[in-house]
Amino acid sequence: MTLELDAIDRRILAELQIDATLSAEQLSQRVGLSRNACWRRVRMLEESGVIAGRVALLDPEKLGYGLSVFMLIRTSSHEPHWLETFRGAVTSLPEITGIYRMSGDLDYVLRARVADMKAYDRLYQRLIAKVPLSDCSASFVMEEIRETTALPVQQR
Amino acid sequence: MTLELDAIDRRILAELQIDATLSAEQLSQRVGLSRNACWRRVRMLEESGVIAGRVALLDPEKLGYGLSVFMLIRTSSHEPHWLETFRGAVTSLPEITGIYRMSGDLDYVLRARVADMKAYDRLYQRLIAKVPLSDCSASFVMEEIRETTALPVQQR
DNA sequence: TTTGAAAACGAACAGCT
DNA sequence: AGCTGTTCGTTTTCAAA
Numbered sequence: 001m002t003l004e005l006d007a008i009d010r011r012i013l014a015e016l017q018i019d020a021t022l023s024a025e026q027l028s029q030r031v032g033l034s035r036n037a038c039w040r041r042v043r044m045l046e047e048s049g050v051i052a053g054r055v056a057l058l059d060p061e062k063l064g065y066g067l068s069v070f071m072l073i074r075t076s077s078h079e080p081h082w083l084e085t086f087r088g089a090v091t092s093l094p095e096i097t098g099i100y101r102m103s104g105d106l107d108y109v110l111r112a113r114v115a116d117m118k119a120y121d122r123l124y125q126r127l128i129a130k131v132p133l134s135d136c137s138a139s140f141v142m143e144e145i146r147e148t149t150a151l152p153v154q155q156r
Numbered sequence: 157m158t159l160e161l162d163a164i165d166r167r168i169l170a171e172l173q174i175d176a177t178l179s180a181e182q183l184s185q186r187v188g189l190s191r192n193a194c195w196r197r198v199r200m201l202e203e204s205g206v207i208a209g210r211v212a213l214l215d216p217e218k219l220g221y222g223l224s225v226f227m228l229i230r231t232s233s234h235e236p237h238w239l240e241t242f243r244g245a246v247t248s249l250p251e252i253t254g255i256y257r258m259s260g261d262l263d264y265v266l267r268a269r270v271a272d273m274k275a276y277d278r279l280y281q282r283l284i285a286k287v288p289l290s291d292c293s294a295s296f297v298m299e300e301i302r303e304t305t306a307l308p309v310q311q312r
Numbered sequence: 313t314t315t316g317a318a319a320a321c322g323a324a325c326a327g328c329t
Numbered sequence: 330a331g332c333t334g335t336t337c338g339t340t341t342t343c344a345a346a
Contacts, residue, residue, distance in 0.1 A: 005219075016212035020176060023323060037330060039324075052215045056172035058307050059208045063161075065307050068256070070265055072228075087301065094308035099301035100224070106295045109226055113307060139262045145243065145255035149305060151214050151221050151269060152250035179338055190316055195339075315346075324337070329330105 005050070008033060010153045012041055013050070017150040020054040057149070065095075065113040068141035069120055073108040076134045089130035095123050161206070164189060166309045168197055169206070173306040176210040213305070221251075221269040224297035225276055229264040232290045245286035251279055 005013075011031045015022060022030075028038035045051045060066060075082065090099050090110060098111030114120045120138070127133070161169075167187045171178060178186075184194035201207045216222060231238065246255050246266060254267030270276045276294070283289070 013212070013214060017214060018211065020210045020212040025323075034331065035323095036325095036332080040330090043325090048218070049215050050218050052213045054176045054210060054212050055174065055305055056169070056176040056210050057208045057305055058169060058173060058309070059205055060307060062204070062206050063307055063309060070256075070258070091302060094306075094311070096302065097304050097306070099303075100226075100297045101299040101301060102226070103296040103298050109295065109297075139265065140259040141256045141265075142259050143257040145257060146247060146252065147255075148253050149211055149213055150250075150253070151216060151219055153214070153219060155250070180340095181338075192316060192340095193314090196315090199340095313346105315344105317344085318342085320339100320341075322337105322339075324335100326335085327333090329332080 005153075009041060009045065012038065013045065013153045014150075016042070016051065016054075017153070060113055064115045067114050067116050067120060068144065069110075069112045069114065070139045070141070071108075071110040071112065072106055072137045072139070073110065073133060074105065074135035075107045082131070086131045089127060092130070093123065093127065095119075161309075165197060165201065168194065169201065169309045170306075172198070172207065172210075173309070216269055220271045223270050223272050223276060224300065225266075225268045225270065226295045226297070227264075227266040227268065228262055228293050228295070229266065229289060230261065230291035231263045238287070242287045245283060248286070249279065249283065 008031050012027060015027060015030055024035050024039040024042065027042070028035045031038060033041075042051075060068075075086070086108075090096055090108075093112075095114055096110050096112045098109070100109045100111075101107070102109055112120070112123060114123055117140075120140075124136075124138070128136075164187050168183060171183060171186055180191050180195040180198065183198070184191045187194060189197075198207070216224075231242070242264075246252055246264075249268075251270055252266050252268045254265070256265045256267075257263070258265055268276070268279060270279055273296075276296075280292075280294070284292075
C-alpha cells in the first residue's frame with residue numbers, strides 16, 4: 001500500500017494543513033491547476049484517507065488552558081490489571097490530550113492542558129486517586145516554540 | 157478580557173473540534189438552535205479568536221511518518237549564543253513538530269515524526285551537526301493511546 | 313437588540329464532451 | 330482534463346418579536 005503522491009498533491013496537502021477553509025478555487029490558484037482538477041485531487045486525498053479529517057483548532061489561552069504539562073511515567077508493576085486501570089484512568093480525563101506508551105525506560109508520556117499549577121495539582125490528585133503511580137515526574141511548558149499538526153509533506 | 161461562553165457556544169466548539177466541515181445547518185441541529193443563530197455564534201467565535209483556525213489533519217502512516225519520538229534535552233550551556241543556535245537548528249527541521257522550553261531540570265522537549273529508526277538517526281545526526289547537545293535522550297512512541305487537538309471545552 | 317425567514321451569492325459536486 | 334448545470338451552503342438583508 002504505497003501511495004504515490006506527486007508534487008502537486010503535496011502542495012495541496014501543505015496548504016490544507018495550514019488552512020482547511022480554502023475553496024477549490026483558491027487552492028487551484030496556489031498550486032497552479034484548474035479548479036476542477038484540483039477539486040478532484042482533494043477528493044481523492046480524502047477518500048484514500050491521506051486527509052484524515054478537518055478540525056477547528058481553538059486558542060488554549062482564551063479557554064483557560066494556558067498551562068501545558070508533560071508527565072513522564074515509570075511503572076514498577078507491569079501486570080495486566082494495573083495496565084487496564086491505568087488506561088481507564090488516563091483516558092477518562094479529557095485534560096490529558098496525549099497518551100503515549102513508550103519504548104525504553106520511560107513507560108508512558110502524558111501531555112495535559114490545564115489552567116494553572118493549581119489546576120494541574122487537581123488533575124494529578126484525580127489521576128492518582130484512580131491509579132497508583134510509583135514514579136511520575138511533571139515538566140511544565142514555559143514556552144511553546146513550535147506546536148503544529150502539520151507533517152512535512154513537501155520535504156525539499 | 158474574560159470571554160463568556162455559554163453552554164451552546166461550548167457545544168459548538170466541541171463539535172467543530174471534531175469535525176470542522178459541519179455546515180451551519182448540521183451544526184444547528186446538533187446544538188438545538190436555528191441555522192442563523194448558530195452561524196452567527198460561529199462567526200463570533202472566529203472573530204474573537206477562540207477558533208484559531210481550521211486545518212486538515214493528515215494520516216502520518218500513509219505519508220511515511222509512522223514513528224513518533226520524544227527527545228528530552230538537558231543543556232549544560234545556558235549562554236545566549238547556544239540558545240540562539242539551538243532555536244535556529246530545531247526550527248529548521250520540519251520533522252520536529254513540537255518544540256517546548258520547559259521548567260525544571262529538563263530544558264527542552266522535542267516531538268518529532270519520522271519514518272523509522274533509520275530516519276530518526278538521520279534527523280538526530282542533522283540536529284547535532286547544527287548544535288551540540290550534551291544530554292539528549294530519545295523515547296519512541298510504541299502506541300498512541302490518545303492524540304487529540306481537542307480541548308475539553310464542555311467539562312461536565 | 314436579538315431572532316428567524318428568505319433572497320442572493322458563491323462554492324461544491326456530477327455529467328458530459 | 331475542462332466545461333457546464335444543478336445542488337447545497339454561506340452570507341446578507343429584512344421583518345418581526
